[in-house]
Amino acid sequence: MQVSYVGxxxxxxxxAPDGKPxxxxxxxxxPKQATEEHLQILAExxxxxxxxxxxERLHQCKHAQEVKQLFATWMLAC
Incomplete structure (x- = not known):
């Protein structure tokens, strides 16, 4: 499985219900034979x-490495 973020x-x-773009x-x-992992990723x-x-912090990121670090840090905090 691959996950990608695009800002x-x-x-x-x-x-959208909130009317925002x-x-x-x-x-x-x-993959075709997906496990429950993708559902966990969607929930997170x-x-x-x-x-x-x-x-807010995500939108302030200027480089891909900053985005990656922010996602990793958030995952560790939970």
Missing amino acids: LKSPIPFD VSDILVLLV ATQMFSDGRFR
């Missing part, structure tokens, strides 16, 4: 992106 420079309109995209590439991602402080 958009220009948010795109989306019919999309600025963050999380992509999961899951939901918690991360529900955390306003996490999103």
Whole structure:
């Protein structure tokens, strides 16, 4: 399984319940014989992106390594 994060420079309109455009995209590439692991990742991602402080820090990252470190740090804190 592969996980990728994409932070958009220009948010795109989306019919979200909060009316806000999309600025963050999380992509999961899951093999055909997937385990429960991808469901755990989705659950953790939901918690991360529900955390306003996490999103704010994520949007301040300038380099991929900073993004990777932020995700790793958040995972350790939980």
